[in-house]
Amino acid sequence: MLRYKYFFALVLSLLISAPTFAQAVVTADSVSVRPQPKREFRGVWIATVSNLDWPQNARGTAESQQRDLINQLNAHQQAGINAIMFQVRPAADAFYAKSREPWSKYLTGKQGETPDYDPLQFAINEAHKRSMELHAWFNPYRATFDNKFYALAPDHITRTKPEWFFTYEGIKLFNPGLPEVREYIVQVVLDVVKNYDVDGIHMDDYFYPYPAKGQVINDAEAYAEYGKGFDNIKDWRRDNVDKLIHMLADSIHKYKPTMKFGISPFGIWANRSQHPDGSETNGGSSYIENFADSRKWMKEGWIDYINPQIYWHIGYRLAPFEKLLDWWSSNTYNRHLYVGQAPYRFYEPRSLAYKNPSEIPNQLRLIRANPRAQGSVFFRSLSIVNNANHLTDSLRTDFYRYPALPPPMLWLDSVPPNAPQAFTARLEKKNAVLRWSAPLAAADNEPVYGYVIYRFQVNEKFDLGDPRNIVHIQYNTDTLYQDTTVQPGKTYFYVVTAIDRLKNESERTAPMAVTVPASVL
Structure with a gap:
């Protein structure tokens, strides 16, 4: 820099x-x-x-x-x-x-x-x-950051190929013309x-x-x-x-x-x-x-x-x-x-x-x-x-209050994954536990890289474009997520999408509801 x-x-x-x-x-x-x-x-x-x-x-x-x-x-x-x-x-x-x-x-x-x-x-x-x-x-x-050339390792490229470099302001630089x-x-x-x-x-x-x-x-x-x-x-x-x-x-x-x-x-x-x-x-x-x-x-x-x-x-x-x-x-x-x-x-x-x-x-x-x-x-x-x-x-x-995915690069990859399969959600030990299976292979056979979990409450629109609805982004292929932030007396709806390496995103799963009884916590 x-x-x-x-x-x-x-x-x-x-x-x-x-x-x-x-x-x-x-x-x-x-x-x-x-x-x-x-x-x-x-x-x-x-x-x-x-x-x-x-x-x-x-x-x-x-x-x-x-x-x-x-x-x-x-x-x-x-x-x-x-x-x-x-x-x-x-x-x-x-x-x-x-x-x-x-x-x-x-x-x-x-x-x-x-x-x-x-x-x-x-x-x-x-x-x-x-x-x-x-x-x-x-x-x-840049080959050195200072002029302490005596401290360079014996196998440093400036020692093994000295003809590749010129010195400028006391440091050695590769010659880009070679x-x-x-x-x-x-x-x-x-x-x-x-x-x-x-x-x-x-x-x-x-x-x-x-x-x-x-x-x-x-x-x-x-x-x-x-x-x-x-x-x-x-x-x-x-x-x-x-x-x-x-x-x-x-x-x-x-x-x-x-x-x-x-x-x-x-x-x-x-x-x-x-x-x-x-x-x-x-x-x-x-x-x-x-x-x-x-x-x-x-x-x-x-x-x-x-x-x-x-x-x-x-x-x-x-x-x-x-x-x-x-x-x-x-x-x-x-x-x-x-x-x-x-x-x-x-x-x-x-x-x-x-x-x-x-x-x-x-x-x-x-x-x-x-x-x-x-x-x-x-x-x-x-x-x-x-x-x-x-x-x-x-x-x-x-x-940056809400999470964000990096923007996709469609010139490198424009094919999204398929949606996760067999999605379930249930209350277990005071947490909402989500499970799903990996999607079928994408049209380009690009493997799944991770998942995005969305959460909505009653009467909220299922808007996947609003980052406020994202509760978790993961860069791994685990097929389980525990939402530990649920509150008593509320009902939540969850959906999951898959992402590939370039963050192309699949369609969502069908929504699953989890109701937390008022007395559960």
């Missing part, structure tokens, strides 16, 4: 005197907000680089690190989060066992040192227990695709490095060898990144056709002054500075979602949140848009607008009012865990 070290240097022009709260041109009252959605992506990034979020102790025991992660996941579940972006490769290293790269120093304190467990497998299991998707987050081209580099990165990602039950592959904004004064990208030799057919090195660099994204898309979907693939670019693709199709903004841009044409990746259908980091406030004169939201939503090409939001900026002394507790809630209202936006991802985990500026309170009691 574009984070602390580079944020201020890159967009210094975007950080001059923030306007007062009264200057914001968009407020909650000025948008027409949709009711609580049943389908919405509600994500959070868990950053492992420099132990920003997890593990908070790189030398901790497996038990303490696991407890730390469980505590964060529990907090996110309580806040209504339904997707985790889990950083598994901060710098050509690994937070997973089945890797060709050494274990991360941010996990064990020393690169290459083996932990007593597989963090990615543990995170997947725990996220799915809580009905959360888990997307494996990769940094594609075909063997692109092939290597694809194979690194496929190690996870093939061996882990992740829901998606996620990449952030680090493609070519952000511009830094006095720094030069040393790729002239690669351009001379591979740049034939290009009039300038900039177009060649963009084509190099295009090739990687296209290769990844083809490879990921070859091995896992229902695997989601998404990118989180810098919040500005290009300014209109730089490109006729750009946004009405004035700041750094990924198309020009990172050579990342993420708009093309959407247009070509290479990625399934775009997750731009729109880290500026509503009404900001150089890069207004509302204008960027509108620009991205107009350039999705029927793929999903999940907006990257910045609760971490509450902790920045100069980010005055983010001291306003209404700033991010108003952004959420704008997102929900836009029919071409499907959700949000928050940077970062501890900002949500620590309830930055009371945002988590707002999520739990308002925006």
Whole structure:
């Protein structure tokens, strides 16, 4: 992600005197907000680089690190989060066992040192227990995060293939212009695709490095060898990144056709002054500075979602949140848009607008009012865990008060499962106990991935589109559920639906009633 070290240097022009709260041109009252959605992506990034979020102790025991992660996941579940972006490769290293790269120093304190467990497998299991998707987050081209090259493991790729790298601002970066580099990165990602039950592959904004004064990208030799057919090195660099994204898309979907693939670019693709199709903004841009044409990746259908980091406030004169939201939503090409939001900026002394507790809630209202936006991802985990500026309170009691399924991706899978069979419901030991049998095979033979349980009371409409009626979402194939929240003297009606991996939902079962006698409790 574009984070602390580079944020201020890159967009210094975007950080001059923030306007007062009264200057914001968009407020909650000025948008027409949709009711609580049943389908919405509600994500959070868990950053492992420099132990920003997890593990908070790189030398901790497996038990303490696991407890730390469980505590964060529990907090996110309580806040209504339904997707985790889990950083598994901060710098050509690994937070997973089945890797060709050494274990991360941010996990064990020393690169290459083996932990007593597989963090990615543990995170997947725990996220799915809580009905959360888990997307494996990769940094594609960053090979080191600092200049302590002496501390790299002997088998680190910068040692075994030094010709693949250039140094920029004191860190080593893969040279995107080398075909063997692109092939290597694809194979690194496929190690996870093939061996882990992740829901998606996620990449952030680090493609070519952000511009830094006095720094030069040393790729002239690669351009001379591979740049034939290009009039300038900039177009060649963009084509190099295009090739990687296209290769990844083809490879990921070859091995896992229902695997989601998404990118989180810098919040500005290009300014209109730089490109006729750009946004009405004035700041750094990924198309020009990172050579990342993420708009093309959407247009070509290479990625399934775009997750731009729109880290500026509503009404900001150089890069207004509302204008960027509108620009991205107009350039999705029927793929999903999940907006990257910045609760971490509450902790920045100069980010005055983010001291306003209404700033991010108003952004959420704008997102929900836009029919071409499907959700949000928050940077970062501890900002949500620590309830930055009371945002988590707002999520739990308002925006994410009711559960939501992630939106389906019909271009990957549009065939829903069949409805569960043999559904029964009865009162047992003061609880409503629901049982059913697995559905018949779906038309595409896609297996059932989980179930959704709905509950209604007398005289309530059986509205499966209203998330207030969802009492449980499960990402497993268990065929039993106990509702422990029933109250004496009431009658409840239940129905169950099945979901597949991409959250396509079946028709409901026939309703079953459970009456709780007034004296039962």
